[in-house]
Amino acid sequence: MTPESSKDLLAYTPMLHARMFTETATFRNHHFQPTRSGLSSMPVLDQIEPTDRYLDGNPSVDRPLFVQFCTNSPEEYLQAAEYVQSSCDAVDLNLGCPQGIARKGQYGAFLQEDWDLVYRLINKLHQKLDVPVTAKIRILETKEKTLDYAKVVLSAGASIITVHGRRREQKGHNTGLADWSVLRHLRDHLPAETVIFANGNILRHEDIGRCLEETGADGVMSAEGNLYDPTIFAKPPAVGQEGREYWRGRDGKGGYRMDAVFRRYMDILYQHVLETPPPERKPLFLPSDPTDSIVESGAEGRKDPCDGERPSKQRKRDKNAKRCTSPNLVAMQPHLFHLLRSLVSRHTDIRDALARCRAGDITAFENVLSMVERVTNDGLMDYDFDPAKYEEAYETNSQKAEKSEEEGKDESSLAMVKACQRPWWVCQPYVRPLPKEALEKGSMTLSKKNMKKLEENETIDDESHQLNGEPLRERIDRADGVPKAEMPKESMVCG
Numbered sequence: 001m002t003p004e005s006s007k008d009l010l011a012y013t014p015m016l017h018a019r020m021f022t023e024t025a026t027f028r029n030h031h032f033q034p035t036r037s038g039l040s041s042m043p044v045l046d047q048i049e050p051t052d053r054y055l056d057g058n059p060s061v062d063r064p065l066f067v068q069f070c071t072n073s074p075e076e077y078l079q080a081a082e083y084v085q086s087s088c089d090a091v092d093l094n095l096g097c098p099q100g101i102a103r104k105g106q107y108g109a110f111l112q113e114d115w116d117l118v119y120r121l122i123n124k125l126h127q128k129l130d131v132p133v134t135a136k137i138r139i140l141e142t143k144e145k146t147l148d149y150a151k152v153v154l155s156a157g158a159s160i161i162t163v164h165g166r167r168r169e170q171k172g173h174n175t176g177l178a179d180w181s182v183l184r185h186l187r188d189h190l191p192a193e194t195v196i197f198a199n200g201n202i203l204r205h206e207d208i209g210r211c212l213e214e215t216g217a218d219g220v221m222s223a224e225g226n227l228y229d230p231t232i233f234a235k236p237p238a239v240g241q242e243g244r245e246y247w248r249g250r251d252g253k254g255g256y257r258m259d260a261v262f263r264r265y266m267d268i269l270y271q272h273v274l275e276t277p278p279p280e281r282k283p284l285f286l287p288s289d290p291t292d293s294i295v296e297s298g299a300e301g302r303k304d305p306c307d308g309e310r311p312s313k314q315r316k317r318d319k320n321a322k323r324c325t326s327p328n329l330v331a332m333q334p335h336l337f338h339l340l341r342s343l344v345s346r347h348t349d350i351r352d353a354l355a356r357c358r359a360g361d362i363t364a365f366e367n368v369l370s371m372v373e374r375v376t377n378d379g380l381m382d383y384d385f386d387p388a389k390y391e392e393a394y395e396t397n398s399q400k401a402e403k404s405e406e407e408g409k410d411e412s413s414l415a416m417v418k419a420c421q422r423p424w425w426v427c428q429p430y431v432r433p434l435p436k437e438a439l440e441k442g443s444m445t446l447s448k449k450n451m452k453k454l455e456e457n458e459t460i461d462d463e464s465h466q467l468n469g470e471p472l473r474e475r476i477d478r479a480d481g482v483p484k485a486e487m488p489k490e491s492m493v494c495g
C-alpha cells in the first residue's frame with residue numbers, strides 16, 4: 001500500500017477477556033505490550049520512556065488501534081479499559097462472539113438478549129473513559145430488531161458500530177453468507193452521522209468497494225479474508241506495473257505472490273520483533289530472469305531469538321528447553337498456514353516443514369521461505385511454459401458452477417470459488433462451503449430437527465454444535481504458568 005492509502009487502515013486487537021486482563025499481570029503482559037517493562041501499572045503514554053516503548057499501540061507503527069474486550073461486568077470493563085486507553089484510539093466491546101465459551105462465560109453474542117446490560121457496559125466507558133467506546137454486534141432475527149438493538153448500543157454512547165451481517169447461529173460449518181441488506185437497513189434508518197463498519201463476505205479487494213456501495217457503510221472490517229490474503233486492502237497495480245511482487249495471468253487475473261508476502265512478513269519480524277536487520281535477499285525471481293538467479297536459501301546461520309544457539313533438531317529433543325511465548329513469534333505458524341494454504345496443499349513437504357517449525361526458530365521459518373521461493377520459481381516457469389494447464393483447472397470449476405446454477409442451487413459457493421481461484425503461488429481467499437454443501441460433503445451432521453429447519457431455509461440451532469466432535473468449553477490454559485484466554489478456534493467465526 002502507499003503511505004497515503006495505508007492511512008485508511010485501522011486495526012483491532014484480538015478480543016481480550018476483561019476479567020483476566022484486570023486480575024492477572026502475566027495475562028496482560030502476554031496479550032498487550034505497549035511497553036517492554038509490562039503493564040502492571042497503568043502507563044500514561046507521554047510518560048513512557050522512549051526506550052521502554054514497545055509495539056502495541058506504538059504511535060509510530062501501530063495506530064490507529066482499537067483494543068477489544070469481552071465482558072459482562074461494567075466495572076471490570078472499565079478497569080481493563082483504563083489499562084489500555086493511553087495506548088489506543090478506542091476501546092471496543094465484542095458483542096458478536098458466538099462460541100460455546102462465550103455462552104458459558106455469558107459474554108459476546110450471548111448478551112444480545114440483555115439490552116439493559118449492553119447499555120450499562122457501553123455507557124460506563126462512555127461516561128468514564130478518555131477515549132471513545134465502540135461496539136461490534138451481530139445481526140438479529142429481523143432487520144427491525146437489529147435496528148432497535150443498534151439504537152440501544154448507540155444511545156449508550158458507542159461512537160462506531162461494527163455490524164457483522166450474520167446471526168449468532170451462523171458459525172463453523174453453518175457460517176453461510178452475511179446479509180448486507182440488514183446493514184443497508186441500518187444505514188437508511190439510523191441518523192446520517194452514525195459511523196457504521198460492515199463486516200462479513202469480504203474475501204477479495206474488490207469486495208470492499210462493493211460492500212461500501214451496497215451497504216452505505218463508512219468502512220469494512222475483514223478478518224478471515226485478511227488472514228488468507230494479507231494484501232486484501234492493497235489496490236492491485238496497473239497492468240504492466242506488476243513488478244516482482246504481483247503476478248498477473250494472461251487472462252488478466254492476478255494477485256500478490258505468496259513468496260513476496262512471506263518475505264515482507266519475515267522482514268517485519270526482523271525489524272520490529274527481533275530488532276535486527278533483515279537478511280539481504282536476492283530479488284524475487286521472474287521467468288524472464290537469467291536461470292542462475294534462482295533463489296537459494298534466504299538467511300543462513302540466523303540466531304533463534306528465543307533461546308539462541310542450539311539447532312532446532314537438538315532443541316526438539318530437549319524437553320527442558322524454555323518455550324517461546326512471544327505473541328509475535330507464536331503467531332507465525334498459524335499466520336503462515338493461512339497465507340500458504342493453496343501452496344502447501346499441493347507441496348506437502350512444505351506443509352510438513354512448516355508444521356515442524358517451533359515458535360521462535362527463525363532459521364526453520366527461513367528454510368520454509370526458501371522452499372516456498374523455489375517452488376514458486378518452478379510454478380512461474382511452468383505457467384509460462386503451459387498456461388493452458390492452469391486455465392483448464394479454472395474451467396473445471398466454471399463448469400461445476402454452471403451445472404450447479406442449472407440445477408437451481410443458486411446459493412452455491414462454486415461461483416465464488418471460480419471467481420477467486422488463482423494459481424497456487426498467488427494469495428487467495430478460502431471460500432467456505434455453504435451449510436448445504438457442507439452437509440452434502442458430510443463435513444457437517446445435523447439432528448433431524450435441524451435438518452428439517454435447514455430444508456425449510458431456517459437458521460439452524462447452534463445448541464448441538466460441536467467442533468471436530470468435541471463440545472466447546474471454557475478453558476484456561478496455564479502452560480508455562482501463563483494463563484491464556486481460549487483463542488478463537490480455527491474454522492470458527494468468533495465475532
Ligand SMILES: Cc1cc2nc3c(=O)[nH]c(=O)nc-3n(C[C@H](O)[C@H](O)[C@H](O)COP(=O)(O)O)c2cc1C
Pocket residue numbers: 013014015068094096097136164199200201202221222223224225226488489490492493494495
Ligand atoms: C481466527 C479468527 C479470529 C477472530 N477473532 C475475533 C475477535 O477476537 N474479535 C471479534 O470481534 N471477532 C473475531 N473474529 C470474527 C471476525 O471479526 C469477523 O466478525 C468474522 O470472521 C466475519 O468476518 P470475515 O468474513 O471478514 O472473516 C475472528 C475471526 C477469525 C476467523
